[in-house]
Amino acid sequence: MNLGTVFECAVSRYPTHVALVQENNRYTYAQLNAEVNRVASSLQRLGVTRRDRVMVLLKNRKEAVCLFWAIQKLGAIFTPISMRLSPEDTQYCINDSEPKVVVYESSSRRSVQAAKFSDRPIFIGLEKGEGDLSYEELVKRGTSTFESLAVDDEEIALMLYTSGTTGFPKGVPRSHKNEYASTIAHIIQNTYETFESTLGVMPLYHTMGVRSLLAICVLNGKYVVAPDLDPYTALTLLSSERISCLYMIPRLYHELLEDRSFSQFDLSALRKIGYAGAPMSEALTQKCFQRLRPKHFVNHYGSTEIYTFTTCAILDKKPGCAGKPGIHQRMRLVTPDPSGGSTPQDEVPDGQIGEIIIHAGSDEAFKGYWNRPDATRKAIRNQWYYTGDLGILDEDGDLYIVGRIDEMLISGGENISPVEIEEVLASHPKVAEAAVIGEEDDRWGQIVVAFIVPSDHTVSVQELDQFCKRHAKMSTTKRPRKYLFVEEIPKSPAGKVIRRELRGLSERNDA
Incomplete structure (x- = not known):
């Protein structure tokens, strides 16, 4: 199923349910769809067609969400990048993706203005007077009805750039099938139910941010955003909006729990939490249990390239454990070889440290990096994705991450x-x-x-x-x-x- 259809199905099921909340504004699925249609039809008039890249440099906000869904209806490729990237990395992403349109706000204006484009894209600014036209003008020029283009689920829905700690970011094209399968896995692995609500903490240039948005849409839930989110604002929204589930990196849990105002808020509605992106210490894991009292707490181990590797939902018994392979995955531990000489057959004996490799044939797995066949050959060998992570299995067959080969x-x-x-x-x-x-x-x-x-x-x-x-x-x-x-x-x-x-x-x- 393509993502444009996913959104339209959600709209048709519960058009009057609240889909998105930002500040004092609440938008039903029908209201959100009307703006998405205006954006899609307006972008189409500007010449955006299937497979065109639309680069987005926005904070998490209603406009970013509407652009995401509009781009899916057009069969174009949502290409968000971080506003924190260095000018050099921003320039690299622009040259690499060759966007047809670039959407930005005041916080990202400098990065866009400093960039050099081989083919000048159309600039759309969030604020009035910015770019070739503003987002408001884009909406006004569109129509509230729009017929989605027929898009095969193998076509690219979005491209995320990995924030590697070395070298330039790599573009990771993700198909509609990749994103849909990953979203269904996320819902199952986190035991989400219809009408869940979440706080859009993780940015949409990160796989965790996209996953939260998609999961909530599939479940006709409520997605709450705040463009400028600090711990106090997050706590306020978690309490006032009765947020039921949360998916963040460990650092954000630490900031939330250590905020001096934490005890002032009622977070009893928050029953399901999960983390990914980095290890969580045993001490922080215990604090999450003690202060948030979750019904379900998941460690999700994965990557932008293949969303799920493993998950663990018994962190009260095994803090830090990465658990067992996800519902679509096969995993092996092989002899660590920084030179890339190991094969999928070089499995290490039980109880020994090995490099974690994941089968690259699942519906969650990308097919290769954008414009980087060299990086693709290094990462995917014999249909297995080499993570570069080192792990060890305990006596129950549960995985623990112990570091990186290069570390x-x-x-x-x-x-x-x-x-x-x-x-x-x-x-x-x-x-x-x-x-x-x-x-x-x-x-x-x-x-x-x-x-x-x-x-x-x-x-x-x-x-x-x-x-x-x-x-x-x-x-x-x-x-x-x-x-x-x-x-x-x-x-x-x-x-x-x-x-x-x-x-x-x-x-x-x-x-």
């Missing part, structure tokens, strides 16, 4: 995963966050360097070292030999630690 460090001849050390350090009562890298050392090959964000500034190196010495999970080789106290850990927009920046901090400290 593994070797000290004293022992392979060491930064994640397991970070988990130990984060369990110290005076540590808010911890991140670990390897640093070259003549004696050990590499030593473990720990970056600490203290929750209590009385914490000392000696105290942490004694804590590690006594900890059951910390061998002598794994113990950090160097500590650096920092105000924050550098992370990507998805919440992943950017270790190359940590190496720069360590080098400057030594200088």
Whole structure:
């Protein structure tokens, strides 16, 4: 099923149900559809046709949602990019996607104006007087009825750019089939029901943001957005709108739970929560259980390329566990080989660390990167997608992520995963966050360097070292030999630690 049809089915089922809330404005499915039709018909008059890319640089707001659905009805390709990208990365995405139309707002104006286009697109500004025409003018020029184009479900619905920690972003084309299958899997894996409501926290340039929007639409639920969302605003909306489910990265749960106003709000309607994008510490997992009291709590492990790898819904018993393969997936652990020499047949014995590979034949899986056959060949080999992540299965066959191949460090001849050390350090009562890298050392090959964000500034190196010495999970080789106290850990927009920046901090400290 194509996504334009998904939306129209939702409109026909419950046209008077509230579909979207922004500030004091509430839009039913019928009202939202009328604006979507105006946007679609207006874009069509501007020459947007099937497979054209429409680049969107907007915050999560009604206009972004309407553009998403209008583009699906046209059979064009929704191509959102982050407004946080560097000018260099923004320029790369523009050159790579060659958009027919670029939609932007005041916050992203500078990125658009600084970019150079080989073929000048049509510029649509959110505010009056911006671009070739404003979004308001786009809506006024359209018609409230629009007949969706016939689109095969194998055609591309959207293209997301991965926020990798190294190199330029890679365009990930996702078909209508990919998105529909991933959405159905998401609904099942999170036990969502008809008329759920959610807060549109994750941006629509991220697979998590798209998934929340699509899942709520399929269920005729309520999608609540706030273009400028801080923890207090989020708590206010969660309470006032009686939000029932939430899907965010761990950092946002931390900010929500630690906000000084948290106890003032009634969050009893919030029964289903999930996270993805980065590991969640055991301490934060426990806080989520204690303060939010969810009926269902899921760790979703996946990627932009293949939405679901595995999920775990027994985090009360196994915090940090990634669980078992999703409903569409097959998974293997193979011999880690940074050079790319391993094959799907090189499976590691039970209880050993291996690289996680996922079969690339499922309906959730993309077919390859946009304009990057080299990257596609490296990622997909023999119909298996090589994640670059390292994992280990426990006695129940449940997966635990232990790091990345390119982040593994070797000290004293022992392979060491930064994640397991970070988990130990984060369990110290005076540590808010911890991140670990390897640093070259003549004696050990590499030593473990720990970056600490203290929750209590009385914490000392000696105290942490004694804590590690006594900890059951910390061998002598794994113990950090160097500590650096920092105000924050550098992370990507998805919440992943950017270790190359940590190496720069360590080098400057030594200088």
